[in-house]
Amino acid sequence: MTTSTHQPILQVRSLAKAFGGNKVLQDVSFDVQPGEIVGLLGPNGSGKSTLLNTITGFEAIDAGQVLLQGKSIGALPAHRIVSDEGVGRTFQLPSMPTKMSVIEVAMAAATKQHGFWGTLLNSRAARDAEAAARAKATALLDELLLTKVRDLPASALSGGQKKLLGIVCALMGEPRLLMLDEPTAGVHPNLRNDIVSALKRLNEQGMTLVVVEHDMHFIRELCTRCVVLDRGHIVASCAPAELAQNERVLQAYLGGGNKHKEAA
Numbered sequence: 001m002t003t004s005t006h007q008p009i010l011q012v013r014s015l016a017k018a019f020g021g022n023k024v025l026q027d028v029s030f031d032v033q034p035g036e037i038v039g040l041l042g043p044n045g046s047g048k049s050t051l052l053n054t055i056t057g058f059e060a061i062d063a064g065q066v067l068l069q070g071k072s073i074g075a076l077p078a079h080r081i082v083s084d085e086g087v088g089r090t091f092q093l094p095s096m097p098t099k100m101s102v103i104e105v106a107m108a109a110a111t112k113q114h115g116f117w118g119t120l121l122n123s124r125a126a127r128d129a130e131a132a133a134r135a136k137a138t139a140l141l142d143e144l145l146l147t148k149v150r151d152l153p154a155s156a157l158s159g160g161q162k163k164l165l166g167i168v169c170a171l172m173g174e175p176r177l178l179m180l181d182e183p184t185a186g187v188h189p190n191l192r193n194d195i196v197s198a199l200k201r202l203n204e205q206g207m208t209l210v211v212v213e214h215d216m217h218f219i220r221e222l223c224t225r226c227v228v229l230d231r232g233h234i235v236a237s238c239a240p241a242e243l244a245q246n247e248r249v250l251q252a253y254l255g256g257g258n259k260h261k262e263a264a
């Protein structure tokens with residue numbers, strides 16, 4: 001998961017995305033270094049989720065480049081970015097299947113699957129892959145504090161627990177970069193602290209994180225740097241402690257046409 005070079009793990013270069021006439025991202029460029037926890041901030045509608053979606057291939061980019069450790073991934077589909085290139089991601093509102101248990105959902109997210117014929121023939125390789133997925137899921141559920149609920153239907157989890165399970169699923173693919181979309185929004189404060197601790201531990205183990213978040217306590221506790229979007233443009237890249245003094249940031253939250261949320 002760690003890298004020994006000084007090459008950025010992620011480089012976004014002049015990225016643009018529009019939906020019809022709505023230019024949601026314009027000339028967006030920033031780097032993420034290995035080991036950083038970058039907070040991606042901005043008022044509602046500034047383009048944060050769209051930026052995550054374009055980097056991870058869930059939306060096609062209109063112009064620009066996305067490089068992962070120097071390799072261009074901008075034209076790859078999402079499943080290849082996740083399974084081949086090692087970019088994990090979570091979603092703002094994770095929905096869970098009703099008929100699968102928590103551990104089954106985690107196991108299903110293993111990217112090294114054994115395929116249809118392996119399963120059908122119950123081959124040795126298929127059994128080994130299943131055992132490995134179960135062991136990995138068990139360890140990650142423990143790490144993300146979900147062991148007690150591992151046999152419950154995934155749909156029965158609280159919103160916060162679903163977010164934790166979303167992180168487990170993303171980690172099943174052994175990503176080198178993990179991108180999280182509002183991991184603590186709507187989460188009970190106790191569970192929020194668990195999420196912050198879990199993300200800190202992951203980072204200490206070498207994981208690079210990019211986190212879309214509105215909660216300034218979370219940002220100050222966790223992030224090493226913040227990148228701020230305003231109406232599709234990057235207006236600041238600074239330490240969390242510098243946000244409150246940054247004119248462009250204050251203008252973005254207080255002066256623009258976007259709805260105000262908690263700012264620096």
Ligand SMILES: Nc1ncnc2c1ncn2[C@@H]1O[C@H](COP(=O)(O)OP(=O)(O)OP(=O)(O)O)[C@@H](O)[C@H]1O
Nearest residue numbers: 019020022024042043044045046047048049050051
């Ligand atoms: N698939 C889509 N089709 C059309 N418009 C979209 C699509 N996805 C996003 N948009 C538009 O792009 C703009 C930016 O949305 P986005 O969700 O990226 O903002 P955000 O910064 O993540 O907002 P929030 O903080 O509220 O989650 C909005 O005007 C939104 O309506």
